[in-house]
Amino acid sequence: MSSTSPTAGTDSEPAVSVRDVTKSYGGRRAVDGVSLDVRRGEFFGLLGPNGAGKSTLVEIMEGLRQADSGEVAVFGESPWPRNTGLLPRMGVQTQSSAFFVRLTVHEHLRTVAALFGADRAAVDSTLEAVGLGDRHDVRVDSLSGGQRQRLAIASALVHGPELIFLDEPTAALDPAGRRDLWEVLRGLKARGRTIVYTTHHLDEAEALCDRVGILVSGRLVVTDEPQRLIGTFGSGSRLLVPLGRIDEERAAALPGVDSVSVQGGHLVLETRATGRVLAALDPLTGLDGVQTRTPSLEDVYLDITTRQTDAPLASNNQEQQA
Ligand SMILES: Nc1ncnc2c1ncn2[C@@H]1O[C@H](COP(=O)(O)OP(=O)(O)OP(=O)(O)O)[C@@H](O)[C@H]1O
Incomplete structure (x- = not known):
């Protein structure tokens, strides 16, 4: 990973600001009036059942999808229409990351790194960090599902972005791989990076996230620190x-x-x-x-998501009150 320092100067401004964002597909509302700030240096987890709207919301933040209404700012700038000035500052891993399948692992990551002007040392250290240090010469189309996922994560990290979006990064990883990635993510946070990620692993969110937001049917029903959520809802x-x-x-x-x-x-x-x-x-x-x-975060999550509530819950949820 390269060593670009997080930009100083506007530290009080959130890394990502989302205001009253909605998005529908056909007649179906996937994101329904979400407001949310992700602070700089924060590790923010977006949680919710399948189809709750997590990927749609994250893709709107990334500038990969256009919201129907509402406002999004990343480092104070709109990510849509495609904002090329923001691209070097963001790392993006989606659930359907694209690969140069005929290249080797090292060639693939070198190509991605070259797009951002990252050097070869960054390629080697990033492959090492994600556990692909011994797979340099393997063709991408010969990788296992979990190894591809590691490469997708490496592709999001290789240029040393300040803001990292990871959509279910540990979904295909084996238990040891998950724990290894936790250490990579903790290291990124320790270096001041901002991380927005989605996961269905509640133990992981509890262990890693400074704050989590829970989406149910497109609505952000609660946002808080995991331990405070457990304290508030996990009696x-x-x-x-x-x-x-x-x-x-x-x-x-x-x-x-x-x-x-x-x-x-x-x-x-x-x-x-x-x-x-x-x-x-x-x-x-x-x-x-x-x-x-x-109670664990998982207990609280199950409790909140099975209530199928339409109204925001009372917690430390400034975003909903804003
Ligand atoms: N491109 C699309 N066209 C039409 N509907 C879509 C599209 N993408 C998502 N949807 C629908 O929008 C809703 C939210 O989907 P989304 O993928 O954002 O949820 P998610 O919380 O990320 O789910 P998962 O946990 O399963 O990844 C779902 O009902 C889904 O079927």
């Missing part, structure tokens, strides 16, 4: 009881149980009175194998 704890010990109806009737669901091999009892529920469970099922879990 109580969850008791995981192995399936078969007690039926759902009986568990729901126990004193102190707020709700019951089945997840994996467990009956999950939500409660704000853990001791009381454990005391009630003990004579019925015994406590062997019963686990207690405090």
